[in-house]
Amino acid sequence: xxxxxxxxxxxxxxxxxxxxxLRACGIRFNNGIGKLRTEALNFPLExxxxxxxxxxxxxxxxxxDLGIVGENVLYEKAQPLPIVAKLGxxxxxxxxxxxxxxxYRRLEDLNGQxxxxxxxxxxxxxxxTNGLKAELHEISGSVEIAPSIGLADAICDLVxxxxxxFTNGLREVETVLxxxxxxxxxxxxxxxxxxxxxxxxxxxxAVQKAQQNKYILLNAPNDRLDKIISLLPGxxxxxxxxxxxxxxxxxxxxxxxxxxxxxxxQLKAAGAEGILVLPIEKMIS
Ligand code: PRT
Ligand code: ZN
Numbered sequence: 404x405x406x407x408x409x410x411x412x413x414x415x416x417x418x419x420x421x422x423x424x425l426r427a428c429g430i431r432f433n434n435g436i437g438k439l440r441t442e443a444l445n446f447p448l449e450x451x452x453x454x455x456x457x458x459x460x461x462x463x464x465x466x467x468d469l470g471i472v473g474e475n476v477l478y479e480k481a482q483p484l485p486i487v488a489k490l491g492x493x494x495x496x497x498x499x500x501x502x503x504x505x506x507y508r509r510l511e512d513l514n515g516q517x518x519x520x521x522x523x524x525x526x527x528x529x530x531x532t533n534g535l536k537a538e539l540h541e542i543s544g545s546v547e548i549a550p551s552i553g554l555a556d557a558i559c560d561l562v563x564x565x566x567x568x569f570t571n572g573l574r575e576v577e578t579v580l581x582x583x584x585x586x587x588x589x590x591x592x593x594x595x596x597x598x599x600x601x602x603x604x605x606x607x608x609a610v611q612k613a614q615q616n617k618y619i620l621l622n623a624p625n626d627r628l629d630k631i632i633s634l635l636p637g638x639x640x641x642x643x644x645x646x647x648x649x650x651x652x653x654x655x656x657x658x659x660x661x662x663x664x665x666x667x668x669q670l671k672a673a674g675a676e677g678i679l680v681l682p683i684e685k686m687i688s
Contacts, residue, residue, distance in 0.1 A: 409450055410450075486587055521560065
C-alpha cells in the first residue's frame with residue numbers, strides 16, 4: 404500500500420506539536436526524525452520535514468498528500484488547499500502594531516503610513532477591505548525593529564504572548580487574522596489515500612476529544628442522584644454503581660474541560676463527595 408505523505412515543519416514552533424499529535428495517534432517513527440523524510444513504523448505514513456513556507460506548495464504540487472501548517476502561511480501563500488482539521492496548536496494572531504507613543508487612534512490613521520511586514524498579501528487584503536491605502540515594506544524577518552530604525556511607521560506581524568512587541572516599544576492596535584496550525588490536503592487524492600486520511604482523521608478526532616474532556620468519578624447519596632445526573636450527561640448517560648455503604652452510589656462520567664470548574668462547584672453544592680478527575684487518553688464516541 405502506498406503511504407500517505409505528510410509534510411510537517413522541520414524545525415520551528417510547529418515541529419514538536421506536530422510530532423506529538425502523530426504520537427498521540429499511536430503512530431511511531433524510527434530515529435530518522437530531523438532528516439528530510441522518514442517512514443512511520445506502524446501506519447502507512449511517510450513524513451517530509453520542510454520549512455513551513457514551502458509546505459503549501461509541496462501539497463499543491465502533490466509531492467505531499469497532506470501538510471501541517473499555520474493558517475497565516477497558508478493564506479499568505481494563497482494556495483487553495485482544503486483544510487481537513489484544525490489542530491489547536493501554534494495559535495497566534497497577525498496584528499498591526501505602532502510605536503507605543505504614536506498618535507494612532509483608529510484604522511484610518513494607517514492611511515499613507517509605511518507598514519513593514521512579512522505578510523504583504525494578508526495585509527493588503529485587510530487594507531483593501533477597510534478602504535485604506537498604506538505603503539507596504541516587505542521584509543522577511545525582525546519586522547519588530549522596523550519602526551525603531553526608521554524603516555516604517557507601523558508593523559504587521561505575528562503575535563502570541565505580546566512580549567516581543569512590548570520589548571520593542573510597540574503597541575498592538577488591530578488584528579488582521581487569528582491563526583492556528585491546520586491539516587491541509589491536496590486537491591485530488593487517490594481513493595486509497597482518502598481511506599488512509601480518514602483513518603488518520605478518526606484518530607486525530609479521538610485525541611482532540613480526549614484532550615477536551617476529563618473522566619470524573621464521585622460518590623453521592625442516592626436521594627441526590629437525579630440532580631447530580633442532570634449535571635453530568637456523559638456520553639450516553641453516566642455509569643452508576645452501588646457503594647458498599649447502604650444509600651450511596653458511585654457515579655462515573657465525562658466532563659468537558661472548558662466547563663469543568665463550574666460543573667464541579669454545582670456537583671459539590673448538589674451533595675457530591677470524593678470527586679476524582681482523571682485525564683482521558685483517547686475518546687471514541
Ligand atoms: O524555518 P521555518 O521557515 O520553517 O520557520 P519560521 O521561522 O518561518 O517559523 P516559526 O517556527 O517561527 O513559526 C512557525 C509557525 O508558528 C508560524 O507560521 C505561526 O503559524 C506559528 N506561530 C505561533 C508563531 C508564533 N506563534 C509566534 N509568536 N510564529 C512566529 N511567532 C513569532 C513572531 O513572528 C514574533 O517574532 O514570535 C514573535 C512574537 O511572539 P510573542 O510571544 O513575543 O508575541
Ligand atoms: Zn518560515
